Amino acid sequence: MSNNPMLSLRNFSVSxxxxxxxxxxxxxxxxxxxxxxxLGIVGESGSGKTVLSRGAMGLLPKxxxxxxxxxxxxxxxxxxxxxxxxxxxxxxxxxxxxxxPMTALNPVRKIGAQLTEGLRIRLQxxxxxANARGIELLNRVRIPDPAAVMEKYPFQLSGGxxxxxxxxxxxxxxxxxxxxxxPTTALDVTVQAQVMQLLSxxxxxxxxxxxIVTHDxxxxxGHTDRIAVMYAGEVVEIAPTKQLFAxxxxxxxxxxxxxxxxxxxxxxxxxxxxxGRLPDPxxxxxxxxxxxxxxxxxxxxxxxxxxxxxxxxxxxxxCWFPIGGSR
Amino acid sequence: MAGSGKAHLRxxxxxxxxxxxxTMEFPAGRKKxxxxxxxxxxDIExxxxLAIVGESGCGKSTLxxxxxxxxxxxxxxxxxxGQELTTLNKDALRDxxxxxxxxxxxPVSSLDPRLTVAKIVxxxxxxxxxxxxxxxxxxxxxxxxxxxxxPALVRDRRSYEFSGGQCQRISIxxxxxxxxxxxxxxxxxxxxxxxxxAQILNLLQDMKERYGLTLIFISxxxxxxxxxxxxxxxxxxxxxxxxxxxxxxxxxxxxxxTHALVYSVPxxxxxVAARRTTLEGEPPSPTDPPSGCRFRTRCPAATDLCAxxxxxxxxxxxxxxxxxxxxxx
Ligand SMILES: Nc1ncnc2c1ncn2[C@@H]1O[C@H](COP(=O)(O)OP(=O)(O)OP(=O)(O)O)[C@@H](O)[C@H]1O
Ligand SMILES: Nc1ncnc2c1ncn2[C@@H]1O[C@H](COP(=O)(O)OP(=O)(O)OP(=O)(O)O)[C@@H](O)[C@H]1O
Ligand code: SF4
Ligand code: SF4
Ligand SMILES: [Mg+2]
Ligand SMILES: [Mg+2]
Numbered sequence: 001m002s003n004n005p006m007l008s009l010r011n012f013s014v015s016x017x018x019x020x021x022x023x024x025x026x027x028x029x030x031x032x033x034x035x036x037x038x039l040g041i042v043g044e045s046g047s048g049k050t051v052l053s054r055g056a057m058g059l060l061p062k063x064x065x066x067x068x069x070x071x072x073x074x075x076x077x078x079x080x081x082x083x084x085x086x087x088x089x090x091x092x093x094x095x096x097x098x099x100x101p102m103t104a105l106n107p108v109r110k111i112g113a114q115l116t117e118g119l120r121i122r123l124q125x126x127x128x129x130a131n132a133r134g135i136e137l138l139n140r141v142r143i144p145d146p147a148a149v150m151e152k153y154p155f156q157l158s159g160g161x162x163x164x165x166x167x168x169x170x171x172x173x174x175x176x177x178x179x180x181x182x183p184t185t186a187l188d189v190t191v192q193a194q195v196m197q198l199l200s201x202x203x204x205x206x207x208x209x210x211x212i213v214t215h216d217x218x219x220x221x222g223h224t225d226r227i228a229v230m231y232a233g234e235v236v237e238i239a240p241t242k243q244l245f246a247x248x249x250x251x252x253x254x255x256x257x258x259x260x261x262x263x264x265x266x267x268x269x270x271x272x273x274x275x276g277r278l279p280d281p282x283x284x285x286x287x288x289x290x291x292x293x294x295x296x297x298x299x300x301x302x303x304x305x306x307x308x309x310x311x312x313x314x315x316x317x318x319c320w321f322p323i324g325g326s327r
Numbered sequence: 328m329a330g331s332g333k334a335h336l337r338x339x340x341x342x343x344x345x346x347x348x349x350t351m352e353f354p355a356g357r358k359k360x361x362x363x364x365x366x367x368x369x370d371i372e373x374x375x376x377l378a379i380v381g382e383s384g385c386g387k388s389t390l391x392x393x394x395x396x397x398x399x400x401x402x403x404x405x406x407x408x409g410q411e412l413t414t415l416n417k418d419a420l421r422d423x424x425x426x427x428x429x430x431x432x433x434p435v436s437s438l439d440p441r442l443t444v445a446k447i448v449x450x451x452x453x454x455x456x457x458x459x460x461x462x463x464x465x466x467x468x469x470x471x472x473x474x475x476x477x478p479a480l481v482r483d484r485r486s487y488e489f490s491g492g493q494c495q496r497i498s499i500x501x502x503x504x505x506x507x508x509x510x511x512x513x514x515x516x517x518x519x520x521x522x523x524x525a526q527i528l529n530l531l532q533d534m535k536e537r538y539g540l541t542l543i544f545i546s547x548x549x550x551x552x553x554x555x556x557x558x559x560x561x562x563x564x565x566x567x568x569x570x571x572x573x574x575x576x577x578x579x580x581x582x583x584x585t586h587a588l589v590y591s592v593p594x595x596x597x598x599v600a601a602r603r604t605t606l607e608g609e610p611p612s613p614t615d616p617p618s619g620c621r622f623r624t625r626c627p628a629a630t631d632l633c634a635x636x637x638x639x640x641x642x643x644x645x646x647x648x649x650x651x652x653x654x655x656x
Contacts, residue, residue: 019483045492099491102433144384145612148355156353159432159514160383160547182491186432186514188547189591190606191383196593215492215524218593242597259525260595263550263577270532271525271554280480 004075005032006177006209007056012069014048014055023281025051027233028069030308033177036207038200040220040241042256043230046278049213050099052230053179056211057094058086073177091118095175097183099213101162105154111138111165112150118173137168142194159186167195174206181213196223217260221245226314229253232278232289235308239315249311249322252290288320296321332640333368335570335648341372343541344394344509349403351386351393359614363389365565366403371509371558374535376542378552378573380588381562382610387545388432390562391511394543395427396420407509425455428507432514432545435494438486444471444497445482451504470500475526499527503534510534511543528555549592553577561585564613564621567640571647581643581654583626620652628653 014026026048033039041049054060056071058078071078073094078086098104106114115137116130125133131150138146141164154162163186170178180199184192200223202208214220220227221241228238229250237250248254255274276293279285287302288294294301300320310316336345351364364386371377379387393400396412405412407423415423431437438447448467457463468478474496486494495515502510515527528551534540546552552559553573561569561582569582580586587606608625611617620638623629632652640650 016488018488020480045496046490050490100433100435102436142610144610145614148612148614151356158384158388164383186383186547188380188382188588189549189593190587192547193591193593216593217595221595221597222593245595245597257595260550262595263553263589263592265550265554270529273525273529277475277477280477282480 004072005034006037006074007031007033007211008070008072009056010070010072012052012055012071013067014051014060015066017064017066018282020282022066024284025233025281026055029235031228031235031238033209033211036203036209037226038203038210038212038224040224040227041211041213041230042215042217042220042227044256044274044278045215046281047230048233049230050181053096053181053211053213057090057096057179058083059096091122091173092175094177094179095170095173096179097166097170097181099181099185101159101166101186102154104166105162107154109153110150111152111154111157115150115165115169115172118169122173133172134168137172138165140198141165141168142191143168160188160191163187164191164195171202174202175208176206177209177211179211179213182215183212184214184216184219192219199223217257229256233281234289234318235316236290236319237317239317243315247315247324249315249317249324250290250319251294251296251321251323254323255293288318332648332650334640334642336368336370337372339372341374342370343373343408345370345404345406346394347404347406349390349393349405350401351389352401355614361613362565362616363613364393364400365616367562367565367567369560369567369570371541371543373541374539375558376535376544376556378544378546378556378559379562380546380549380552380559381568382564382588383547384610384613385562386565386613387562388513391429391513391543391545394511395424395429397429425451425505426508427511428502428505428509429511430498430502430513430515435486435491437498438494440485440487443483443485444476444489445478447486447497448501448504451501455505457505466504467500470504471497473503473530474500475530476500496527499530506538507540508538509541509543511545513545514547515544524551531555549577549589561588564611564616566621567650568622569647569649569651570640575644575647581647581649581656582622582651583628583655584622586655620650628655 009029009031012029016023016025043049055067112134115134119125119130119133134150135146138149143149143161143164167183184195203210212224224241226240227244228235231252237253259272274293279289288306291297291301306318306320308316308318347368349364349367352360352362355361381387394405445467448470449463452463471478476496544556556573559571559573559576560567563584569585577589580589606625611624617624619635620633623633638650638652640648643649643654
């Protein structure tokens with residue numbers, strides 16, 4: 001093990017060719033993920049969370065997507081690695097839990113075949129061993145009657161069961177770095193708690209690093225060391241989890257927190273929303289990307305783009321007029 | 328009758344949907360069946376929002392689809408606006424369809440990748456021959472705006488170019504196109520971040536007020552459910568455990584499963600240690616559910632009676648029904 005981070009993104013950007021010109025989905029990201037660290041990524045729908053994770057793994061559609069910047073994984077520069085060789089890292093090195101299980105699973109193959117494939121090819125397990133391990137994995141993600149489920153097709157499972165199958169597949173080869181894209185969205189709270197517990201255990205057992213993309217701030221609060229907040233393709237704030245909740249600086253982060261529905265709020269009330277919408281990702285603009293929706297906006301915000309600065313150790317944000325002052 | 332009781336059914340002219348003893352089973356090979364939904368009864372009044380919550384795999388999506396006859400349930404009755412749906416033939420069923428819409432659980436895979444967003448939203452309008460082309464085009468813009476998408480930016484793009492949450496909004500716009508009377512939303516906001524989630528939930532509220540929409544809202548997010556619903560039905564392994572108004576259900580869950588559910592909600596505060604779930608034991612197999620109360624294998628209060636006799640829904644306080652031999656206080 002080196003002292004270098006497990007994953008290091010520098011000036012990482014992704015754009016897509018679209019009919020309306022290039023779409024800048026992820027812009028100039030600098031992020032490190034340490035050995036055994038759990039980093040949460042939160043942000044509005046469409047802000048680039050999935051593209052960032054897929055991009056880091058090299059799992060974007062080849063034709064329409066352009067990556068730039070560097071991706072260093074375990075001291076290898078993956079931005080220079082051809083896709084063919086990247087495959088070697090998938091499964092045992094880096095693995096991903098995809099956001100939409102129905103599209104990620106093969107609809108015409110049995111769960112068992114999909115789950116044991118990696119074990120047999122990457123870990124050269126025998127069929128019987130792979131099968132036994134597959135059942136054990138399904139058991140660990142709390143799927144009832146795992147032996148029967150091995151024989152089923154994806155459409156025969158409930159949404160949450162498919163999501164847990166995805167998780168089992170991602171964990172099968174004991175990856176060192178796991179990207180979990182909305183891993184628990186389809187799960188009820190009791191199963192969610194068990195699955196998150198399982199991910200934490202694996203992190204401690206195997207020193208696995210984890211990047212959790214989620215909109216569930218309850219999940220990030222309990223299961224991450226640091227949180228990066230994304231807005232319009234950029235990281236707008238990043239801080240240790242406790243620090244972020246206690247002392248958020250970005251007006252966007254504040255707005256996001258305010259819109260969490262909570263069990264202790266009264267029923268039947270309108271929920272607070274952030275009015276307006278994300279800027280058009282095909283039209284790069286000057287100034288702060290949150291300016292059109294920010295309650296604290298001034299002329300300066302519209303004219304000059306605030307840089308990401310580390311105001312206190314480990315806590316960086318992108319705002320001219322942070323909450324609570326100072327910068 | 329191996330149902331879960333009907334004490335909670337109401338009998339008045341506001342009831343728009345009444346489901347009785349609904350059962351849905353799937354073959355599971357070797358003469359076994361998956362008992363996904365087992366004798367469920369409930370009703371819903373016009374303008375109500377009934378939330379259905381429960382463990383992953385307990386039969387929520389199956390129930391939602393069975394109401395729409397997708398496919399026809401194994402047995403039981405579904406009465407929509409005075410019409411029995413389970414005995415309707417294909418053509419008659421087709422005529423009721425526009426009034427009942429469903430937002431399916433997997434947003435990305437339920438959208439046709441070959442069609443542009445405008446076409447996807449327009450499709451139901453076109454099939455049902457609503458308005459002329461110009462009117463429809465305006466309607467599509469109105470719907471896209473309503474779900475927080477800018478028509479000018481999204482009309483001509485295809486679904487694979489969108490994020491998970493954006494796809495979810497497209498499918499919501501589509502399901503509202505025909506201005507249904509009853510909308511079944513299967514996890515409509517679970518792929519959305521909180522701010523968009525709030526927008527959609529408020530939008531659904533608006534639609535309720537504007538069109539008198541009635542909602543069935545399937546969700547595992549109890550905080551979301553609390554914010555939007557007028558009544559909550561808790562399910563466990565194909566059965567109803569408890570039905571109540573939201574405030575009462577959360578402040579005083581009576582069924583032991585509901586209690587476990589309410590107390591596993593993660594708190595958005597890093598200083599509160601992540602709660603370990605209070606629900607112990609293995610989830611039982613739906614092909615071989617426990618006798619008596621299906622929750623008994625994981626219930627801290629289970630006795631012999633629970634294994635022998637299935638508890639029936641009964642009223643414990645006004646409008647609050649529970650199916651348990653030994654409800655909590
Ligand atoms: N294949 C593609 N072609 C064109 N644009 C794309 C493609 N994939 C993603 N995008 C665009 O990139 C932006 C970021 O998308 P991404 O999926 O990363 O969002 P996200 O933050 O994961 O959102 P969500 O929370 O809804 O999943 C969006 O504007 C989306 O429309
Ligand atoms: N077409 C099918 N064939 C066989 N079994 C099925 C089929 N559809 C659903 N099932 C089974 O029925 C049970 C209930 O599934 P359902 O999708 O209704 O659950 P759910 O409550 O919606 O769960 P989730 O919260 O995970 O979406 C599960 O055990 C599932 O495997
Ligand atoms: S830079 Fe200005 S507009 Fe942007 S978040 Fe800060 S205060 Fe708001
Ligand atoms: S009927 Fe018995 S097993 Fe079922 S919830 Fe009540 S006490 Fe528990
Ligand atoms: Mg995403
Ligand atoms: Mg479901």
